[in-house]
Amino acid sequence: MSLQAAPERAAQHRAGYLAIVGRPNVGKSTLLNRMVGQKVSIVSRKPQTTRLPVSGIVTRSDLQLIFVDTPGYQTEHRSTLNKAMNRSVIAAMQEVDAVIWVVEALTFDRRDRSVGDLVPLGTPVLLAINKIDRIRDRKLLLPFLAELAQIRRFAALIPVSATRGIQIEELITAAGELLPPRPALFDPDEITTVSERVLAAELLREKLFNLLGDELPYATAVEIEQFRVEGGLRRIRATILVGKDAHKGIVIGQRGAHLKTIATRARLDMERLFGGKVFLETRVKVRKDWADDAATLNRLGYLA
Numbered sequence: 001m002s003l004q005a006a007p008e009r010a011a012q013h014r015a016g017y018l019a020i021v022g023r024p025n026v027g028k029s030t031l032l033n034r035m036v037g038q039k040v041s042i043v044s045r046k047p048q049t050t051r052l053p054v055s056g057i058v059t060r061s062d063l064q065l066i067f068v069d070t071p072g073y074q075t076e077h078r079s080t081l082n083k084a085m086n087r088s089v090i091a092a093m094q095e096v097d098a099v100i101w102v103v104e105a106l107t108f109d110r111r112d113r114s115v116g117d118l119v120p121l122g123t124p125v126l127l128a129i130n131k132i133d134r135i136r137d138r139k140l141l142l143p144f145l146a147e148l149a150q151i152r153r154f155a156a157l158i159p160v161s162a163t164r165g166i167q168i169e170e171l172i173t174a175a176g177e178l179l180p181p182r183p184a185l186f187d188p189d190e191i192t193t194v195s196e197r198v199l200a201a202e203l204l205r206e207k208l209f210n211l212l213g214d215e216l217p218y219a220t221a222v223e224i225e226q227f228r229v230e231g232g233l234r235r236i237r238a239t240i241l242v243g244k245d246a247h248k249g250i251v252i253g254q255r256g257a258h259l260k261t262i263a264t265r266a267r268l269d270m271e272r273l274f275g276g277k278v279f280l281e282t283r284v285k286v287r288k289d290w291a292d293d294a295a296t297l298n299r300l301g302y303l304a
């Protein structure tokens with residue numbers, strides 16, 4: 001019996017790519033991290049945190065899902081960077097086997113609708129209704145789901161909470177059903193295809209998003225000048241780009257206190273993710289209009 005069952009199971013292994021899309025701030029990156037079980041994509045309470053597609057790999061005995069977290073799709077965009085972010089969302093959707101469209105429970109507006117309209121015909125869509133932990137009156141969820149079900153054909157609608165970890169395994173199972181029979185594409189230990197160099201820049205950028213005021217994070221970027229592995233130690237030199245002279249002082253803070261906090265928190269996250277000691281050196285540089293400068297954006301990987 002077992003001799004017969006084994007090849008049959010192997011033939012049923014599913015694997016493939018899924019794009020996680022949605023308007024800014026609905027919790028796409030939090031959801032990816034929750035599914036992967038590690039922070040591979042940065043998160044903040046501010047919209048437009050994610051700037052480039054970030055992959056996260058989830059492996060189960062009979063399943064491998066490669067998720068691609070995308071920037072929140074913007075209906076109003078200003079800079080070359082913003083336009084590149086939107087383009088990357090559209091490109092990601094065209095390259096995947098299925099799409100996970102994330103919306104916020106009880107909130108659906110034309111910004112959400114414009115994301116749904118971008119999904120290529122024929123690509124299956126799973127709707128994840130996130131932040132259900134915020135709903136006080138659970139009775140409101142059913143009519144909301146019924147309304148969403150009218151928008152288009154969905155493979156499934158799954159209410160979840162990324163922060164509380166509610167219905168995450170259900171989402172993974174439903175997502176897996178949309179993938180073709182295929183052997184695993186990555187080693188089961190791998191959780192992302194993003195390089196440590198890019199992850200380092202992203203973790204530093206996350207601290208800028210979390211520790212700077214409301215507008216300043218959008219005016220900053222992080223460039224890794226050096227990433228050297230010396231045995232178990234990673235020696236990283238990073239430059240924080242700001243658009244104006246006045247921003248430089250704010251990022252650095254009094255006697256460098258602010259920059260020190262930012263760098264320390266980023267380093268601790270890097271050490272956790274990389275599993276080794278990190279020596280992180282940071283400096284701040286003014287580069288006017290970097291968000292509209294193609295050469296800088298290219299170097300930062302935003303135009304890839």
Ligand SMILES: Nc1nc2c(ncn2[C@@H]2O[C@H](COP(=O)(O)OP(=O)(O)OP(=O)(O)O)[C@@H](O)[C@H]2O)c(=O)[nH]1
Nearest residue numbers: 024025026027028029030045048049050072162163
């Ligand atoms: N209450 C609650 N908050 C959540 C949940 N998921 C995410 N959040 C919060 O929503 C905010 C945005 O989360 P992100 O994961 O950065 O959202 P995103 O969709 O990736 O945002 P962009 O990359 O900017 O498009 C953060 O403050 C999260 O903590 C959830 O399930 N419940």
Ligand SMILES: [Mg+2]
Nearest residue numbers: 028029049050
């Ligand atoms: Mg994000």
